[in-house]
Amino acid sequence: MVNIDKGKAKGYNAWFECVNGCEGRHSIKEVVYRCSACGSLLQVVHDMAKLSEKNSDEWKALFKKRKHGNEWPYGSGVWGLKEWVCPTVDNENVVSMYEGNSNLFWAERLGKEIGLSDLWIKLCGNSHTGSFKDLGMTVLVSVVKQMISDGADIKAVACASTGDTSAALAAYCAAGGIPSIVFLPKDKVSMEQLIQPIANGAMVISLNTDFDGCMKVVQEITNDKQIYLANSMNSLRIEGQKTVAIELAQQFDWSVPDVVVIPGGNLGNVSALGKGFLMLEELGFIDKRPQIVVAQAEHANPLYRSFLKGFKGFEPITAKSTLASAIQIGNPVSVQKAVDILEKFNGIVEHANEQELVDACAMADKTGMYACPHTGVALAALLKLKKKGTIKKGQQVVVISTAHGLKFSEFKLKYHTKTLEGIKSNYANAPVECDPDLDTIKKIIDNQLNR
Ligand SMILES: *Cc1c(COP(=O)(O)O)cnc(C)c1O
Numbered sequence: 001m002v003n004i005d006k007g008k009a010k011g012y013n014a015w016f017e018c019v020n021g022c023e024g025r026h027s028i029k030e031v032v033y034r035c036s037a038c039g040s041l042l043q044v045v046h047d048m049a050k051l052s053e054k055n056s057d058e059w060k061a062l063f064k065k066r067k068h069g070n071e072w073p074y075g076s077g078v079w080g081l082k083e084w085v086c087p088t089v090d091n092e093n094v095v096s097m098y099e100g101n102s103n104l105f106w107a108e109r110l111g112k113e114i115g116l117s118d119l120w121i122k123l124c125g126n127s128h129t130g131s132f133k134d135l136g137m138t139v140l141v142s143v144v145k146q147m148i149s150d151g152a153d154i155k156a157v158a159c160a161s162t163g164d165t166s167a168a169l170a171a172y173c174a175a176g177g178i179p180s181i182v183f184l185p186k187d188k189v190s191m192e193q194l195i196q197p198i199a200n201g202a203m204v205i206s207l208n209t210d211f212d213g214c215m216k217v218v219q220e221i222t223n224d225k226q227i228y229l230a231n232s233m234n235s236l237r238i239e240g241q242k243t244v245a246i247e248l249a250q251q252f253d254w255s256v257p258d259v260v261v262i263p264g265g266n267l268g269n270v271s272a273l274g275k276g277f278l279m280l281e282e283l284g285f286i287d288k289r290p291q292i293v294v295a296q297a298e299h300a301n302p303l304y305r306s307f308l309k310g311f312k313g314f315e316p317i318t319a320k321s322t323l324a325s326a327i328q329i330g331n332p333v334s335v336q337k338a339v340d341i342l343e344k345f346n347g348i349v350e351h352a353n354e355q356e357l358v359d360a361c362a363m364a365d366k367t368g369m370y371a372c373p374h375t376g377v378a379l380a381a382l383l384k385l386k387k388k389g390t391i392k393k394g395q396q397v398v399v400i401s402t403a404h405g406l407k408f409s410e411f412k413l414k415y416h417t418k419t420l421e422g423i424k425s426n427y428a429n430a431p432v433e434c435d436p437d438l439d440t441i442k443k444i445i446d447n448q449l450n451r
């Protein structure tokens with residue numbers, strides 16, 4: 001029997017405000033995604049005065065205790081930070097599968113290969129549905145459950161997705177007993193990503209368009225207030241995703257690395273990462289900001305293009321097909337938030353082509369990882385920045401690995417069997433087929449071991 005403290009986090013509060021600072025607040029439980037005055041996205045703002053009533057040592061002790069306990073829902077890496085994330089949901093309405101608390105490890109061998117002595121990988125894909133999207137979705141779906149329990153007339157939650165958002169939405173809605181609708185670009189998500197929402201009982205609508213086309217459709221569909229929008233333009237997700245920054249600092253004993261590299265598509269995640277660090281700074285946990293690097297696929301690089309012009313102006317593009325399908329986005333909804341964060345964090349944008357990303361994955365995998373293509377984009381970007389001298393040997397660098405490689409096995413199989421179109425399999429390790437004849441097998445082994 002799980003013991004549930006029904007109360008909200010007493011005295012703590014958070015609400016929506018326009019990112020441009022237009023006047024007015026909206027309740028977290030209002031069905032609203034954009035500022036009614038200027039049309040920009042909203043952001044969640046916390047009562048920081050209340051949060052600073054506890055000093056950082058008191059918070060650290062509380063977070064530490066929760067991490068090792070199992071009192072609902074605080075054992076979750078997201079809900080262990082409930083007061084900082086979403087204090088106005090009752091614990092009994094929290095929909096959680098104990099996401100977060102993902103491992104951060106020292107990638108010693110990979111670091112050596114690329115000339116970095118202090119390289120770390122944060123494996124955010126080691127999570128319930130295999131990507132970091134769980135972190136935001138637990139918050140959003142919990143708020144919806146709270147709204148329904150308060151009497152709101154919400155019939156379903158919907159999203160457009162490049163595959164991982166829909167998997168997370170479907171799983172969390174299923175766990176919370178709420179219907180979900182997902183719009184996917186046909187033939188542009190992996191088989192694993194397609195089957196996840198199907199298995200979890202979502203209404204799966206496969207559209208003959210790309211992600212940006214799905215995004216347009218879901219915005220129309222969710223003009224109907226009975227269907228709640230779950231894309232990251234809904235800033236509730238950012239609140240859950242920002243816990244990655246806080247977890248990172250905690251894992252480094254409340255210090256921050258020199259550089260964090262993160263792959264970017266719709267640019268919600270980099271906005272969230274920065275927001276987490278800013279909150280740590282404001283509450284006196286850290287006094288230094290890491291440099292943030294956004295890595296984009298060359299086939300979907302509108303932010304990179306804008307970066308080259310010093311972020312003066314931004315032009316959406318039509319994204320071309322990329323193996324990093326979760327970031328195949330030409331018109332990122334959170335671009336304004338992301339640029340704001342990059343300007344505060346000495347930000348850089350780098351891009352990587354298809355050859356570079358698959359080779360980076362293969363190199364990482366040979367040191368024990370199982371990198372998804374988006375993590376491959378981040379690793380390839382890091383390699384390029386190291387070569388240029390932008391990132392230096394002794395710097396402490398963290399790469400945010402956004403999904404589990406097992407969701408993207410098909411491209412690895414094709415890479416190693418040299419059947420990826422237009423790609424050279426520079427690090428291929430194809431299986432050897434032979435009859436069960438000992439002499440033949442011994443010869444093959446001798447050959448491989450160079451004996
Ligand atoms: C969603 C996603 C991203 C990109 O995150 P954004 O917030 O859209 O920038 C990167 N990698 C994976 C695996 C994803 O699922």
Ligand SMILES: [Zn+2]
Pocket residue numbers: 018019020021022035036037038039040
């Ligand atoms: Zn506004």
